[in-house]
Amino acid sequence: MASAPASAPGSAFEYAPAPESRAVVDIAASYGLFIDGEFTEAADGKVFKTVSPSTEEVLSEVAEAGEADVDRAVAAARKAFEKWSALPGSERAKYLFRIARVIQERSRELAVLETLDNGKPIRETRDADLPLVAAHFFYYAGWADKLDHAGYGANPKPLGVAGQVIPWNFPLLMLAWKIAPALATGNTVVLKPAETTPLSALFFADICRQAGLPRGVVNIITGDGRAGAALVAHPDVNKVAFTGSTAVGKQIARTVAGTRKKLTLELGGKGANIVFDDAPIDQAVEGIVSGIFFNQGQVCCAGSRLLVQESIHDELLDSLKRRLSTLRLGDPLDKNTDIGAINSAEQLARITALADRGEAEGAERWSPACELPSSGYWFAPTLFTNVTQAHTVARDEIFGPVLSVLTFRTPDEAVAKANNTPYGLSAGIWTEKGSRILAVANKLRAGVIWSNTFNKFDPTSPFGGYKESGFGREGGRHGLEAYLDV
C-alpha cells in the first residue's frame, strides 16, 4: 500500500504498520455478469472500473449490465425456479450449508477483498462482516426444511424470482441477508451489487460454483442504478428487496405499485443514541464510538444523533473526545486501523457538503488531530455540538463519520427528540436503571433498539425499520415472510 497508517500526532502509542497480506486474494483483471451459471459479457459490451477507495487504485473492470442483460438474468432465474422450488427443503438446506462452509473456508480472502473494494478496516471485515455472512447462510440453511413450522401455515410457497438490489456499505453481508432467506424458501434470485463494490458478489458467484449450486438459481448482475431500476421494473420479477437510500426506496415503491410484486425496503436512518446521567460513561463512550464510527458511519442504523442528558454533557464530551483522539485512521488493511476510507468520491463529497452545512448553520465542529492520507477518500471523525433539532446535521442522514450532539433534561424529552425524525430504524439507550430502559425502549419508534450496547447484529435477530426507514424484516423467523407467498 502506498500510504502507511497515519498515527494520530501526540497519541500515547506509536504502532508499527501491521498490514494484512493481500496475496490471499487474486483479483482478475476483468469480470463478466454471472448469469445462468456462467460469466458473460454485457450484451452491449459495456464495462466500468472498480477502485480501492483507500488508494484510488483500479482493482478490476466489471461488465455493466443493461436492460437486455437484466432480461437474460431474470429469464435464467425463472427457468431455474421450477426445479429449485421443487427440491425437497432438506436438499436446498444442504446447498446453503455448503455455501456457509465455503464462506468460512475462504473468509480471510473475502475479508481482504471486501476491505480492498469497500475501504473499511480489515478488523471489521474479518471480525464482523465475514463471520456474520457465514452465520446468516448457516441460519437460513436450517430453515429450508422446516418452513412448515415457521408460523406461516403448512407448506408455504416461494414467490418466484427475487430481484435484489444492495448497497455498498456491507456488500457481502447485505448479499447474505438477501440471498440466504430467498434460497432457503425456494426462490431464485437476480442480485445487483452496488456500483462501487461489485467484487465480493462476483466472488460469491464462484462460491456458488464450488458449492455446486444449480445454474440460474443465483444470478449476479453488476451495474449502476439503471440496471437496478430495470431489475425492479421487470415484469417477470415476483419479489423486490432493496437496501439503500430512502429516496430510491420511495421510487421503487412507486414502480411496483399496482403489481403483485412483494416488496421489502431497508432504508435510511438517523438513529438516536440516548445517554442518561446514570449511564456507565466509559461503556457509553465505547458504544457511541461503535455507533457512529463503525464502518466510517456508513451504516443505515448508525447512532448519528447523540442525545445526552444535560447534567453529564461536559463530562461525556470530554471522555468522548479523548477516546476519538486514540482512533487510528489509515490503511484499511492494517490490522490496527479503526477508521478506514470513505467508499467513494461521491459519498465523500456528500459528507463534506453536509458537514460544511452544519458549520454554516452554526453548530460547533470538532475533529481529533488526524492526518489524512494523500490519496483515496478520507474524512476525519467529526463531532458537532450546540446542535438543535432544526440543524441539517440533526435531520439528514449523513452516512459518514459525523456525530451530532444534542441534549435533553427528562426522559420524555429524550423520547420526543429521538422520535422527531421521519426515520425509525435504530436507537440506543444508556442507563443503569432497568425499568428506564424498558420504558424508553417501549416508546421509541424504531425497529432495532440497543440498550447499553450498539450496532450488534445476528442472523436470528429481525432487523428493519419503522416509518421512512422502510418495511419488512430481515433476519430471524420474521425474515422468511419476505420471501414466502403468505
Add this chain to the structure above:
Amino acid sequence: MSDQNRLSVFKTYKLYVGGKFPRSESGRVYEVTDAKGKWLANAPLSSRKDARDAVVAARKAFGGWSGATAYNRGQILYRIAEMLEGRRDQYVAEVADAEGLSKSKAGLQVDAAIDRWVWYAGWTDKIAQVVGGGNPVAGPFFNLSSPEPTGVVAVLAPQESSFLGLVSVVAPVIATGNTAVVVASEKAPLPALSLSEVLATSDLPGGVVNILSGRTAEIAAPLASHQDVNAIDLAGADETLAKELEIAAADNLKRVLRPQPVDGGGWSTTPGTDRMTAFLETKTVWHPTGALGASGSSY
C-alpha cells in the same frame, strides 16, 4: 290508532370523528338509496378537510390506545360485540336495505360481524406471543422481538359488504393498537355510520375509529398522500384507484395492504392473522445479559 299512521322519526346520518358526530365541514350530502333505488338517507359527502380532521383525531388517540393494555383493548372489543348484539335488529334492517338482502340473510351477516369482534377481542393479548418472541443470538444478550402497531391506518372499507366486510377490516387494525380512519362503502355507507353509535358507547376512546362517508376516491386521495398516516388498507379500491393510491402512499412509505381476494362466502370464513400483521411493526431490543462471576458484571 295503528302504528301505520305514526310518522317515523328519521335519523340524520353523520360522520364519526374524534368520538363526536359532526356533519361534513363542507356541508355536502349525497343521496343514499336501497338496492331498489328507494331513498334511504342523505349521507355526509366528506371533503379532504374532513379526511385531514379525522387523521388529526386518529393521531391524537394513538398514544393512549396503543399504550392501553392488550387486555383492556380486548375488553373493549368484546364490549362492541355486546352492544351490537343488543341492537341486532337495527343493523339487520340497515344491512338488508343497503345490500338488498332478505332479513334472514342480513341476519347472518350481522351475526358474523358480531362474532368477528369477539374473534379479534380474543386476539389482542395473544398476537404478541404468536408473532414475537426471544431470539437466540450468538452472544451475551437477551434479544426480544415484539409487535407494535404501525400507527394511523387509513382503511378503505369493502364496497360490497357494507357491514361484515367493514368490521372484518376495521377490527384487526384496532385490535393491535392502531387507530383508524375508515372510508365507508360509497354506495352503502349507512351501516358503517350507524356502527359509530355502538363504538361511541363501548368505552372505545374517541378517535380510535373515525368513519367517513362519501366518494371513496375523493376521500382516499388525501389520506394516501397524508404525511401523518402510516398505512393504508386498499380493500375498497378498484384496480385503477388502488394503483394511484399506492403510488401516492410511497411518499412517506406507508405500509400498503393491496386489495385481497375475498373468500367465496363474502368475508364469511374465519380470518387468519394476516390483517393484523399487515399493520404491525416488529421492534427488536437487545439487552446485555452481562456475566456474573469473579469479574462481576461485564457490560
